[in-house]
Amino acid sequence: MEIIFKPIGVVHSPFKNEQDIPQKKFRGPGAFDKIKGELEIFSEFKAGLKDIEGFSYLILIFNFHKSERGKLFAHPPLDNQQRGVFATRSPNRPNAIGMTIVKLLGKKDNILQVAGIDVIENTPILDIKPYTNRDQKPDATFGWLDKNRGLTPIFGV
Amino acid sequence: MEIIFKPIGVVHSPFKNEQDIPQKKFRGPGAFDKIKGELEIFSEFKAGLKDIEGFSYLILIFNFHKSERGKLFAHPPLDNQQRGVFATRSPNRPNAIGMTIVKLLGKKDNILQVAGIDVIENTPILDIKPYTNRDQKPDATFGWLDKNRGLTPIFGV
Numbered sequence: 001m002e003i004i005f006k007p008i009g010v011v012h013s014p015f016k017n018e019q020d021i022p023q024k025k026f027r028g029p030g031a032f033d034k035i036k037g038e039l040e041i042f043s044e045f046k047a048g049l050k051d052i053e054g055f056s057y058l059i060l061i062f063n064f065h066k067s068e069r070g071k072l073f074a075h076p077p078l079d080n081q082q083r084g085v086f087a088t089r090s091p092n093r094p095n096a097i098g099m100t101i102v103k104l105l106g107k108k109d110n111i112l113q114v115a116g117i118d119v120i121e122n123t124p125i126l127d128i129k130p131y132t133n134r135d136q137k138p139d140a141t142f143g144w145l146d147k148n149r150g151l152t153p154i155f156g157v
Numbered sequence: 158m159e160i161i162f163k164p165i166g167v168v169h170s171p172f173k174n175e176q177d178i179p180q181k182k183f184r185g186p187g188a189f190d191k192i193k194g195e196l197e198i199f200s201e202f203k204a205g206l207k208d209i210e211g212f213s214y215l216i217l218i219f220n221f222h223k224s225e226r227g228k229l230f231a232h233p234p235l236d237n238q239q240r241g242v243f244a245t246r247s248p249n250r251p252n253a254i255g256m257t258i259v260k261l262l263g264k265k266d267n268i269l270q271v272a273g274i275d276v277i278e279n280t281p282i283l284d285i286k287p288y289t290n291r292d293q294k295p296d297a298t299f300g301w302l303d304k305n306r307g308l309t310p311i312f313g314v
Contacts, residue, residue, distance in 0.1 A: 054301060056299075084205045086205045099256065142211075
């Protein structure tokens with residue numbers, strides 16, 4: 001069974017490739033909060049952006065287009081051992097789907113200006129959804145990440 | 158450009174089809190919190206579940222396998238008008254990707270026991286990721302949903 005998707009847009013990011021996101025620099029909490037970028041939605045999907053203003057955060061679902069597929073383990077940069085891939089946000093996973101939450105700063109025609117960008121230039125966008133109260137889990141605990149509290153998991157985690 | 162994914166598992170849900178999720182019954186905040194189900198991960202991907210215990214919430218990314226593709230507007234059940242699809246969580250969207258956050262109750266072999274299930278039986282699972290501190294946005298505002306505060310957006314929103 002194959003499930004086929006097509007990009008609805010692309011990300012414009014100050015990070016041109018993975019090496020532009022130095023792990024050490026972007027470890028603090030909120031490290032990406034000030035990283036601005038744009039979500040360019042292809043014109044045929046532009047009408048679907050109606051009413052998006054007013055949501056302060058958006059769920060960005062994208063394709064890890066530079067990743068290796070099929071890996072079941074990842075060695076997170078914050079950690080000293082291999083972890084099961086589904087306990088990480090590693091780009092190298094069975095389905096190359098990424099998810100990150102960005103702050104919506106503005107909208108101009110088919111472009112969304114956002115902050116909190118932790119993906120690279122030309123990342124294909126698969127979907128955009130509003131972040132809602134059901135996505136807020138203030139009581140969450142974070143497994144192996146808990147011992148690294150204060151560090152920020154980025155896509156490599 | 159086509160992006161091809163294959164399911165890594167399936168959801169087992171008390172909701173056998175969409176009609177089993179009556180909109181009126183499941184409108185209150187936390188309405189789905191007690192709905193239990195299982196995420197069955199296919200055996201070839203089971204090793205990737207290592208270390209997942211300890212994360213209290215998981216991000217479940219799935220395929221809306223019963224939805225209509227390509228719609229740019231949705232009429233949310235909580236609302237009195239059509240909204241741009243990217244300002245809703247409607248299953249009927251250009252790429253049939255769903256995202257919901259579930260509470261991890263336990264793990265037995267290749268089965269994750271979870272609560273907070275708002276999807277139907279046999280929903281194909283595309284990915285599972287840990288919910289981390291970067292996914293907590295306590296300052297979020299919710300656009301057109303704000304006037305319906307207290308109501309719970311479900312997949313139909």
